Amino acid sequence: MEKVRPAAPVAPWLGGKKALSAEIVKRIEAIDHTTYAEPFVGMGGVFFRRSWKPKLEVANDLNGEITNLFRIIQQHLPQLLEVMKYQIASRREFERLREAQPSTLTDLQRAARFLYLQRLSFGGQVRGVFGVSPDTAPRFQLSRLEPLLDAAHERLENVVFENLDWCELIRRYDKSGTLFYLDPPYWGGENDYGKGMFDRSQFAAMAHELQKLQGKFILSINDRPEIRELFDGFHFQEVKLKYSVSKQGSTEAAELLISNYEPRVSLL
Structure with missing residues (x-):
């Protein structure tokens, strides 16, 4: 394991x-592993915040816009910054880019478009609305974004990017020294990341696949009776959190961390 600087x-x-990232990272760093893989990496909320790097790291997402963005940050960061150099936070521009078809753009333009929309959409939602507050600066400011991208570029060195279904990713990289962190859509929110990308039947398939795992896994999910029934036999840890995505304010939520091993205190 190599000590690295966490990024945002x-x-x-x-x-x-x-x-929840601090609790998840603490559990990840308590496990000896030579390969780390995330089947649902998203924007890397856990991936980037880890402090230790094993021999192999794999970032996977079925959303091709995510893997394209990370690849561009890893290999073409100066060119990405140049593309975004004169971009402004504008509702009209936000709506124009939201309607644009990614397939008509170059990979650099796709990455810039996706990053712009994610920075300015309310709640980080894929199909969100223009999220500007009356009393705070917009999240798209190149002077603040550039250091984040620099840190991400450094952290993504030698990372392998995949664009596979979660099940295929697990089967390709499973071995005794692999640790998987899974962050699938929550029960009841299967279509939050795009229609047809994940359906409720996949939770049962996931539980079955994880039963056969040679390596170790940590799965974060909302605490539902259906989830407890499907993943019965694994270790459960309950976590209480407050979320503030709703415009009406924060709401309390119960989460589960599920694993196939007995958690212990970090040795790193």
């Missing part, structure tokens, strides 16, 4: 794990 996610993301 480059944009908000629905279910980004800001409130």
Whole structure:
């Protein structure tokens, strides 16, 4: 394991794990592993905040816009900054880019578009609205964004990017020294990240796949009776949190950390 400098996610993301990341990272760093893989990396709310790097790191997401953005940050950061150099926080520009078809853009333009929309959308939601507050500065400011991108660029060195279904990712990288962190859509929010990308039947398939795992896993999910029944036999840790995505204010939520091993205190 190599000590590395943690970074921050480059944009908000629905279910980004800001409130829960410290607890998850503590559990990750208590496990000896040579490969670390995230089947649902999103904006890297946990991936970037880790302090230790194993021999191999794999960041996967079925959303191709995410993997394209990370690849561009890793390999073409100066060019990405140049593309965004004169971009402004504008409702009209936000709506124009939201309607643009990514397939008509270059990879650099796609990455800049996706980052712009995620920085300015309310709550980091994929199909969100223009999220500007009457009393705070907009989240898209290149002077503040550039240091975040620099840190992400450094942290993404030698990371392998995949654009696979979660099940295929697990089967490709599972071995005794692999640790998987899974952050799937929550029960009841299966379509939050795009229609058809994940459905409720996949929770049962996931529980079955994880039963066969050679390596170790940590799964974060909302605490529901259906989840407890499907993942019965694994270790459960209950966590209480407050979320403030709703415009009406914060709401309390019960979460579960599920694993196939007995948690212990970090040795790192």
